[in-house]
Amino acid sequence: MIDDGRPIFQQIAEDLERQILDGTLPEESQAPSTNELAAFHRINPATAAKGLNELVASGILYKKRGIGMFVSTGAHDKVLAIRRDDFQREYVEPLLAEARRLGIEQSHLLVMIKGGRV
Amino acid sequence: MNELIEATNVTKNYRGVRALDDVTLSISENSITGLLGRNGAGKTTLMSLLTAQDFLTSGSVKVFGEDPLENDKVLSRMCFIRESQRYPNNFKVRHVLAAGENFYPDWDAELAASLVEEFRLPAGRQVEKLSRGMRSSVGILLGLASRAPITIFDEPYLGLDATARQQFYDVLLREYAENPRTIVLSTHLIDEVSGLLSDVLVLNDGRLVMAGAADDLRQRATVLTGKDDRVAIVAAGLPVLHREALGAYTALTVDARLDDERRALAQSMSVEIQPVSLQTLVVRAGLSETAGAADRTLSTIGGAR
Numbered sequence A: 001m002i003d004d005g006r007p008i009f010q011q012i013a014e015d016l017e018r019q020i021l022d023g024t025l026p027e028e029s030q031a032p033s034t035n036e037l038a039a040f041h042r043i044n045p046a047t048a049a050k051g052l053n054e055l056v057a058s059g060i061l062y063k064k065r066g067i068g069m070f071v072s073t074g075a076h077d078k079v080l081a082i083r084r085d086d087f088q089r090e091y092v093e094p095l096l097a098e099a100r101r102l103g104i105e106q107s108h109l110l111v112m113i114k115g116g117r118v
Numbered sequence B: 001m002n003e004l005i006e007a008t009n010v011t012k013n014y015r016g017v018r019a020l021d022d023v024t025l026s027i028s029e030n031s032i033t034g035l036l037g038r039n040g041a042g043k044t045t046l047m048s049l050l051t052a053q054d055f056l057t058s059g060s061v062k063v064f065g066e067d068p069l070e071n072d073k074v075l076s077r078m079c080f081i082r083e084s085q086r087y088p089n090n091f092k093v094r095h096v097l098a099a100g101e102n103f104y105p106d107w108d109a110e111l112a113a114s115l116v117e118e119f120r121l122p123a124g125r126q127v128e129k130l131s132r133g134m135r136s137s138v139g140i141l142l143g144l145a146s147r148a149p150i151t152i153f154d155e156p157y158l159g160l161d162a163t164a165r166q167q168f169y170d171v172l173l174r175e176y177a178e179n180p181r182t183i184v185l186s187t188h189l190i191d192e193v194s195g196l197l198s199d200v201l202v203l204n205d206g207r208l209v210m211a212g213a214a215d216d217l218r219q220r221a222t223v224l225t226g227k228d229d230r231v232a233i234v235a236a237g238l239p240v241l242h243r244e245a246l247g248a249y250t251a252l253t254v255d256a257r258l259d260d261e262r263r264a265l266a267q268s269m270s271v272e273i274q275p276v277s278l279q280t281l282v283v284r285a286g287l288s289e290t291a292g293a294a295d296r297t298l299s300t301i302g303g304a305r
Helices: A008-021 A034-041 A045-057 A075-101 A106-113 B043-050 B093-103 B109-118 B132-145 B162-178 B214-218 B228-234 B260-268 B278-286 B288-301
Strands: A061-064 A068-071 B003-014 B017-028 B032-036 B058-063 B078-081 B150-154 B182-186 B199-204 B207-213 B222-227 B240-246 B249-254 B272-275
Touching (some): A008 B214, A034 A045, A034 B162, A045 A061, B017 B199, B043 B058, B043 B150, B078 B132, B109 B132, B214 B278
Parallel strands (some): B032 B199
Antiparallel strands (some): A061 A068, B003 B017, B240 B249
16 A cells, blocks of 8 residues: 655545544544564554654554554544545546546536436 | 764775775664665675675774674674575474574564564475565564664665555665664665655765755755746756756756745746655756756765764
C-alpha cells in the first residue's frame, strides 16, 4: 500500500485515518505503536513515528504517557470532515478535467452521476 | 540530531585514480542511511575510510568526534561488513561467532544463536565453502549481533534470494526497534530498501551528488508527460533532469515539486504529473550523459545538510 513519490509518513497517517473512518480503529481504542507500524509496513520507525505525530498534532490521536497512542473521542467525525473537504480537490476536479478532455458536457455528466444512461 | 560520523573534504587517490573527490558529509546517530550509487562510484572506498581500513589522501574523518585511525575506542564501536568479506581458511561458522564475541564488546550471543537458526546456517561448516548467499547471511549475522553502535554493511545481500532479503529487512527492523543504532547500508536494490532508510547519500564518480532525508528526496522530483509544447509550458523555468521523447510525446523529469498553480495548468493541458521514486531519482543522478547538468542542480541542494 506504500507507493512511491508521496511521503511515507503521510501515507501512514492516511491509512490510520481510513481505519478510523471505517471502524477498524474505534474511538478510544489503542493505535498501533511505532514499532508495530514499522514492522508491518517495513519502514523506518522514525517515519512511522512521524505519521503518528501528524495525527496527534491534528487531535485525531492522543498520547497516554507510558502506554501509547489512542484514538480521540470525536476523531471519526473529524476525519470525515477533513475527507469531505478533500473530496472536491481529489475526486471532483480530476473528474471534471477528464470530462472536459473527452468533450463530455456537464449535463451529460450529471446524468451519469445519477446513474442514468446517456 | 547528533552527528556520529563526519567526513570533511575527503579525497582518496588509488595510483592516480581519484576514487573519492572532496566529499563532505555527515551521518547522524540512530539513522539508517542508504549509501547509493553505481558500481565504481566510491561507496566501498568511503566505507573503508570511515572505518579506518584505508588511508585518506586528504581531508578528515571524525567518528564519535575522534579520528578513527588506530583508535580502539572508536573502532570497537564500529562494525564494517564487506561485500567480499573474507574469513581465515578452515574458519567454521562457529569460529566466526566466537571471534565476534571476542571482538565486539556489545556482542549479543543470544541474537547470534537465534540468527544461525533463522538463517539456517550450518555451524560446523567452513565459511569459505558456503554458498555465496550463505556467506552473505554470515556477514549479516555478524553485523547485527555485533550490536556495534555504528554498523556498516557493504552490499550485504549478494546471492540472497528475495525471501532471504525480506528476512534480512525484517530482522534489521526488529533489531533496530529493540536497540536503535546507526546503520549504513550500501545497495543497488533501492526500491526494496527505500522505506527502511531515514537518510540517503548518493555518490557518482567519487563525488557526493545528493544527500538528504529519504522522505524529502522521495518527493523532490516530478515527471511531466504529454505533448512536448504543453509540457514545456508547464515546466517553464524548472531545472530539467532528464528528457525522453517519442515523437511529440515527451516525458520530462524536473527537479522540483509542482505548486498548485502548475498542477492546475498541467491538468488543463492534459499533462500527466507523476512523482519520481527514489530509485529513478538516483538513476537520473548517476547517468553520465546528463551527469553534468544533473549534478550541478543536485549538488546545490545536496552537499550541505
